[in-house]
Amino acid sequence: AQSVSQHNHHVILSEAASLELGCNYSYGGTVNLFWYVQYPGQHLQLLLKYFSGDPLVKGIKGFEAEFIKSKFSFNLRKPSVQWSDTAEYFCAVNRAGGYQKVTFGTGTKLQVIP
Amino acid sequence: SAVISQKPSRDICQRGTSLTIQCQVDSQVTMMFWYRQQPGQSLTLIATANQGSEATYESGFVIDKFPISRPNLTFSTLTVSNMSPEDSSIYLCSVEGPGNEKLFFGSGTQLSVL
Numbered sequence: 494a495q496s497v498s499q500h501n502h503h504v505i506l507s508e509a510a511s512l513e514l515g516c517n518y519s520y521g522g523t524v525n526l527f528w529y530v531q532y533p534g535q536h537l538q539l540l541l542k543y544f545s546g547d548p549l550v551k552g553i554k555g556f557e558a559e560f561i562k563s564k565f566s567f568n569l570r571k572p573s574v575q576w577s578d579t580a581e582y583f584c585a586v587n588r589a590g591g592y593q594k595v596t597f598g599t600g601t602k603l604q605v606i607p
Numbered sequence: 608s609a610v611i612s613q614k615p616s617r618d619i620c621q622r623g624t625s626l627t628i629q630c631q632v633d634s635q636v637t638m639m640f641w642y643r644q645q646p647g648q649s650l651t652l653i654a655t656a657n658q659g660s661e662a663t664y665e666s667g668f669v670i671d672k673f674p675i676s677r678p679n680l681t682f683s684t685l686t687v688s689n690m691s692p693e694d695s696s697i698y699l700c701s702v703e704g705p706g707n708e709k710l711f712f713g714s715g716t717q718l719s720v721l
Contacts, residue, residue, distance in 0.1 A: 497649070502647075527709065529710075535714075536611075536711075536712045536713065536714050536715075537699070537710075537712040538712070539709040539710070542708065542709060544708070583649070583650065594652055594655075594665075595652070595710060596649075596652075597649040597650040597651075598649055599647070599648055599649040600649065
Protein backbone atom coordinates (compact mmCIF):
# COMPACT_ATOMS: atom_id res chain seq x y z
CA ALA A 494 0.00 0.00 0.00
CA GLN A 495 1.15 3.50 -0.68
CA SER A 496 2.01 5.96 2.07
CA VAL A 497 2.87 9.66 2.24
CA SER A 498 5.25 11.45 4.58
CA GLN A 499 5.25 15.16 5.21
CA HIS A 500 8.25 16.11 7.25
CA ASN A 501 7.18 19.52 8.50
CA HIS A 502 4.18 19.62 10.78
CA HIS A 503 4.22 23.33 11.50
CA VAL A 504 6.10 26.00 9.59
CA ILE A 505 6.25 29.68 10.49
CA LEU A 506 7.52 32.15 7.92
CA SER A 507 7.61 35.89 7.49
CA GLU A 508 5.98 37.43 4.46
CA ALA A 509 8.20 37.37 1.35
CA ALA A 510 10.16 34.38 2.62
CA SER A 511 10.53 31.39 0.35
CA LEU A 512 8.64 28.20 1.09
CA GLU A 513 9.44 24.57 0.52
CA LEU A 514 7.31 21.82 2.05
CA GLY A 515 8.62 18.31 1.82
CA CYS A 516 6.59 15.33 0.66
CA ASN A 517 7.79 11.78 0.09
CA TYR A 518 5.72 8.81 -0.92
CA SER A 519 6.26 5.11 -0.98
CA TYR A 520 5.02 3.16 -3.97
CA GLY A 521 7.09 1.67 -6.72
CA GLY A 522 4.65 2.02 -9.59
CA THR A 523 3.24 4.92 -11.55
CA VAL A 524 1.55 7.50 -9.36
CA ASN A 525 -0.51 10.63 -9.45
CA LEU A 526 0.52 13.29 -6.96
CA PHE A 527 -1.45 16.11 -5.42
CA TRP A 528 -1.17 19.01 -3.05
CA TYR A 529 -4.38 20.08 -1.35
CA VAL A 530 -4.80 23.19 0.76
CA GLN A 531 -7.25 24.11 3.48
CA TYR A 532 -7.50 27.80 4.29
CA PRO A 533 -8.95 28.68 7.69
CA GLY A 534 -12.69 28.06 7.70
CA GLN A 535 -12.74 26.71 4.15
CA HIS A 536 -13.01 23.36 2.41
CA LEU A 537 -10.03 21.34 1.34
CA GLN A 538 -9.25 22.21 -2.26
CA LEU A 539 -6.78 21.15 -4.90
CA LEU A 540 -3.68 23.31 -5.18
CA LEU A 541 -1.91 21.42 -7.94
CA LYS A 542 -1.46 17.94 -9.34
CA TYR A 543 0.96 15.84 -11.32
CA PHE A 544 -0.23 13.06 -13.57
CA SER A 545 2.45 12.84 -16.26
CA GLY A 546 4.68 14.99 -18.44
CA ASP A 547 6.70 17.92 -17.16
CA PRO A 548 7.71 17.06 -13.59
CA LEU A 549 7.55 20.73 -12.61
CA VAL A 550 3.92 21.61 -12.18
CA LYS A 551 2.43 24.98 -11.46
CA GLY A 552 -0.69 25.52 -9.44
CA ILE A 553 -2.80 28.37 -8.24
CA LYS A 554 -1.50 31.38 -6.34
CA GLY A 555 2.09 31.02 -7.49
CA PHE A 556 2.70 27.58 -6.04
CA GLU A 557 4.68 24.94 -7.85
CA ALA A 558 5.84 21.43 -7.11
CA GLU A 559 8.52 19.23 -8.59
CA PHE A 560 8.17 15.49 -9.00
CA ILE A 561 11.53 13.75 -8.57
CA LYS A 562 10.90 10.12 -9.30
CA SER A 563 14.29 8.91 -8.11
CA LYS A 564 13.67 10.47 -4.72
CA PHE A 565 9.96 9.60 -4.51
CA SER A 566 9.40 13.24 -3.71
CA PHE A 567 6.91 15.94 -4.63
CA ASN A 568 7.94 19.04 -2.74
CA LEU A 569 5.82 22.16 -2.78
CA ARG A 570 7.46 25.54 -3.32
CA LYS A 571 6.63 29.20 -3.47
CA PRO A 572 9.30 31.87 -3.92
CA SER A 573 7.61 34.52 -1.80
CA VAL A 574 4.79 33.73 0.61
CA GLN A 575 2.00 36.07 1.61
CA TRP A 576 -0.03 36.29 4.78
CA SER A 577 -2.97 34.85 2.81
CA ASP A 578 -1.02 31.62 2.29
CA THR A 579 -1.60 30.76 5.94
CA ALA A 580 -3.29 27.37 5.69
CA GLU A 581 -2.80 23.66 6.12
CA TYR A 582 -1.23 21.84 3.18
CA PHE A 583 -1.70 18.16 2.44
CA CYS A 584 0.31 16.05 0.05
CA ALA A 585 -1.53 13.09 -1.47
CA VAL A 586 -0.87 10.22 -3.85
CA ASN A 587 -2.75 7.55 -5.70
CA ARG A 588 -1.84 4.89 -8.19
CA ALA A 589 -2.26 5.90 -11.79
CA GLY A 590 -5.00 4.34 -13.88
CA GLY A 591 -8.74 4.72 -13.38
CA TYR A 592 -10.00 5.31 -9.89
CA GLN A 593 -7.50 4.48 -7.19
CA LYS A 594 -7.71 5.31 -3.51
CA VAL A 595 -6.07 8.61 -2.56
CA THR A 596 -3.69 8.48 0.40
CA PHE A 597 -2.96 11.69 2.27
CA GLY A 598 -0.04 12.87 4.35
CA THR A 599 -0.49 14.25 7.86
CA GLY A 600 -0.49 17.85 6.68
CA THR A 601 1.72 20.87 7.29
CA LYS A 602 0.35 23.94 8.98
CA LEU A 603 1.88 27.06 7.48
CA GLN A 604 1.68 30.30 9.40
CA VAL A 605 2.82 33.42 7.60
CA ILE A 606 3.59 36.39 9.79
CA PRO A 607 3.00 39.84 8.29
CA SER B 608 -16.67 21.56 -10.02
CA ALA B 609 -18.88 19.91 -7.44
CA VAL B 610 -20.45 21.64 -4.48
CA ILE B 611 -20.88 19.45 -1.44
CA SER B 612 -23.11 20.29 1.49
CA GLN B 613 -22.40 18.40 4.65
CA LYS B 614 -24.31 18.54 7.90
CA PRO B 615 -24.19 18.86 10.77
CA SER B 616 -21.07 21.00 10.75
CA ARG B 617 -20.33 20.06 14.33
CA ASP B 618 -21.87 18.15 17.16
CA ILE B 619 -21.13 17.14 20.71
CA CYS B 620 -22.43 13.69 21.57
CA GLN B 621 -22.60 11.40 24.54
CA ARG B 622 -20.76 8.13 24.70
CA GLY B 623 -22.84 5.21 23.43
CA THR B 624 -25.06 7.26 21.11
CA SER B 625 -25.01 7.43 17.32
CA LEU B 626 -24.75 10.33 14.91
CA THR B 627 -25.71 10.39 11.24
CA ILE B 628 -23.86 12.77 8.94
CA GLN B 629 -25.44 13.80 5.67
CA CYS B 630 -23.70 14.67 2.42
CA GLN B 631 -25.48 16.25 -0.53
CA VAL B 632 -23.79 16.91 -3.87
CA ASP B 633 -25.07 19.33 -6.50
CA SER B 634 -24.44 16.88 -9.34
CA GLN B 635 -24.71 13.15 -9.90
CA VAL B 636 -21.58 11.24 -8.99
CA THR B 637 -20.76 7.56 -9.13
CA MET B 638 -18.59 7.30 -6.07
CA MET B 639 -18.69 9.16 -2.79
CA PHE B 640 -16.01 8.85 -0.16
CA TRP B 641 -16.00 9.25 3.58
CA TYR B 642 -12.80 10.32 5.31
CA ARG B 643 -11.84 10.80 8.93
CA GLN B 644 -9.28 13.32 10.11
CA GLN B 645 -8.20 12.76 13.67
CA PRO B 646 -6.22 15.46 15.48
CA GLY B 647 -2.65 15.56 14.21
CA GLN B 648 -3.23 12.76 11.73
CA SER B 649 -3.79 12.49 8.02
CA LEU B 650 -7.10 12.11 6.30
CA THR B 651 -7.96 8.43 6.42
CA LEU B 652 -10.42 6.86 4.02
CA ILE B 653 -13.23 5.10 5.86
CA ALA B 654 -15.20 3.76 2.92
CA THR B 655 -16.28 4.26 -0.67
CA ALA B 656 -20.01 4.43 -1.33
CA ASN B 657 -21.46 3.53 -4.72
CA GLN B 658 -25.11 3.97 -5.46
CA GLY B 659 -26.98 0.69 -5.50
CA SER B 660 -24.35 -1.41 -3.79
CA GLU B 661 -22.87 -1.88 -0.37
CA ALA B 662 -20.10 0.44 0.63
CA THR B 663 -16.52 -0.78 0.46
CA TYR B 664 -14.71 -0.33 3.76
CA GLU B 665 -11.01 0.20 4.29
CA SER B 666 -8.96 -1.88 6.66
CA GLY B 667 -9.80 -1.00 10.25
CA PHE B 668 -13.33 0.19 9.52
CA VAL B 669 -16.45 -1.98 9.68
CA ILE B 670 -20.03 -1.60 8.61
CA ASP B 671 -21.45 -2.14 12.08
CA LYS B 672 -19.52 0.85 13.39
CA PHE B 673 -19.85 3.09 10.33
CA PRO B 674 -22.98 2.15 8.37
CA ILE B 675 -23.32 4.07 5.13
CA SER B 676 -26.31 4.69 2.93
CA ARG B 677 -26.24 5.75 -0.72
CA PRO B 678 -29.85 5.96 -1.84
CA ASN B 679 -29.17 7.97 -5.03
CA LEU B 680 -26.41 9.58 -7.06
CA THR B 681 -26.39 12.86 -5.12
CA PHE B 682 -26.71 11.84 -1.49
CA SER B 683 -25.03 9.72 1.15
CA THR B 684 -25.04 9.34 4.90
CA LEU B 685 -22.43 8.06 7.33
CA THR B 686 -23.47 6.96 10.79
CA VAL B 687 -20.99 6.79 13.63
CA SER B 688 -22.47 4.17 15.94
CA ASN B 689 -22.05 3.51 19.63
CA MET B 690 -19.66 6.40 19.91
CA SER B 691 -16.69 6.62 22.24
CA PRO B 692 -14.29 9.53 22.84
CA GLU B 693 -11.89 7.89 20.35
CA ASP B 694 -14.40 8.70 17.61
CA SER B 695 -13.89 12.41 18.18
CA SER B 696 -12.69 13.61 14.81
CA ILE B 697 -13.54 15.54 11.69
CA TYR B 698 -15.52 13.50 9.19
CA LEU B 699 -15.36 14.56 5.55
CA CYS B 700 -17.46 13.66 2.56
CA SER B 701 -15.73 13.72 -0.80
CA VAL B 702 -16.47 13.09 -4.47
CA GLU B 703 -14.26 12.71 -7.47
CA GLY B 704 -14.10 15.21 -10.27
CA PRO B 705 -14.31 14.30 -13.96
CA GLY B 706 -11.45 12.18 -15.20
CA ASN B 707 -10.46 11.13 -11.69
CA GLU B 708 -8.34 14.25 -11.59
CA LYS B 709 -9.16 15.54 -8.16
CA LEU B 710 -11.34 15.24 -5.14
CA PHE B 711 -13.90 17.74 -3.97
CA PHE B 712 -14.57 17.94 -0.27
CA GLY B 713 -17.42 18.97 1.96
CA SER B 714 -16.83 21.33 4.83
CA GLY B 715 -16.59 18.49 7.31
CA THR B 716 -18.36 17.51 10.50
CA GLN B 717 -16.48 18.13 13.70
CA LEU B 718 -17.57 15.48 16.17
CA SER B 719 -16.75 15.55 19.86
CA VAL B 720 -17.72 12.60 22.02
CA LEU B 721 -17.88 13.08 25.76
